[in-house]
Amino acid sequence: METATAPEQAPPPEQPTGAPRGKARPGDRIFLGLSKGSGITLLVIMAAIAAFLSYRTVLAISKDEANFLTTFEWNPAGDPPVFGIAVLAFGTIVSSVIAMVLAVPVAIGIALFISHFAPRRLAGPIAYLVDLLAAVPSIIYGLWGVVFLVPYLDGLNKWLDEYLGWTYIFERTSEGAARNLFTVGILLAIMILPIITNVTREVFLQSPKMHEEAALALGATRWEVIRMAVLPFGRSGIISASMLGLGRALGETMAVAVVLSPSFVLSGHLLDPGGGTFAQNIAAKFNEADEFGRDALIASGLVLFAITLLVNGAARAIIARRKEYSGANA
DSSP states (O other): OOOOOOOOOOOOOOOOSSSOTTOOOHHHHHHHHHHHHHHHHHHHHHHHHHHHHHHHHHHHHTTOSSOTTTOOOEETTSSSOEEOOHHHHHHHHHHHHHHHHHHHHHHHHHHHIIIIISOHHHHHHHHHHHHHHHTSOHHHHHHHIIIIIHHHHHHHHHHHHHHHGGGSTTOOOSOSOSOSHHHHHHHHHHHHHHHHHHHHHHHHHTSOHHHHHHHHHTTOOHHHHIIIIIHHHHHHHHHHHHHHHHHHHHHOOHHHHHHOOOOOOOOSOTTSSOOOOHHHHHHHHTTTOOHHHHHHHHHHHHHHHHHHHHHHHHHHHHHHHHGGGSSTTO
8 A cells, every 4th residue: 555645845946146135225225215214304394384383373372362263353463462263264164165065076077087988089188178277377267266257156146145045055145246255165166176187087097997897797887887896996086186176275375365355254145245264364464464463374374284184184084994995905
């Protein structure tokens, strides 16, 4: 009776000639050092900005005779000095939300059309036009808004007041040009549309073709393929693109300063002239402000800085929770 013999083990692979095992190449060490240095430099710059803003904010708030977070007035040169960010925070958030509500669905639709529906000869020129919109300076958007958008939105404002005025939000209680937060939101939506569209389009183009072909083989329609294969894969990319657009909407300065008629009256009527944002207020008042007034403006800038960090942090948290369901690792 023959006994079974153990299979012969393959000889270990030969070590590649060159650098000794366990010793990194000089190029790798240099690249690693540069990468770490870049990350540390970024953190140092962010910490320095936060420290500077915090220091000047403490100087301003220590002399403020009102509540910095809830006051509806901005008069740091008064006696006593009074200033607050309630109106600015409201205007910044409301105009950015309007922009996101209008821009994100349109951007997703354009990105889907370019990546999955348009013929190749048509997709290229459309993508090029969208890229050109991103290159237009913000001051040009502002001039276009005040010359073209504001006059032509007056009719829309009257229509919204007539048919949706019962919602309070679209009730128009004062006459005047359409230089309000609603107009600013529309202008910001046009400005952030190219950013969201470009990033979302690139994400959709990276969706796994095997998933799409498998869905088509099972009899799915074009929309079902988009809904089951493309959108789940691109969900985290859509969120990232939206946060990039939101970051620009929160910090937009010149276009808002040209279009908006600023006031420190807090009103939930979006069609009434007035309102204000952090960036617009800083741009409008920085040159005429004294040392203490600039400290007050820097204090408002710190609040905008904190809001931006919170938005980015929330986006990162959402992406981290959703990435395992995106299909990217399938």
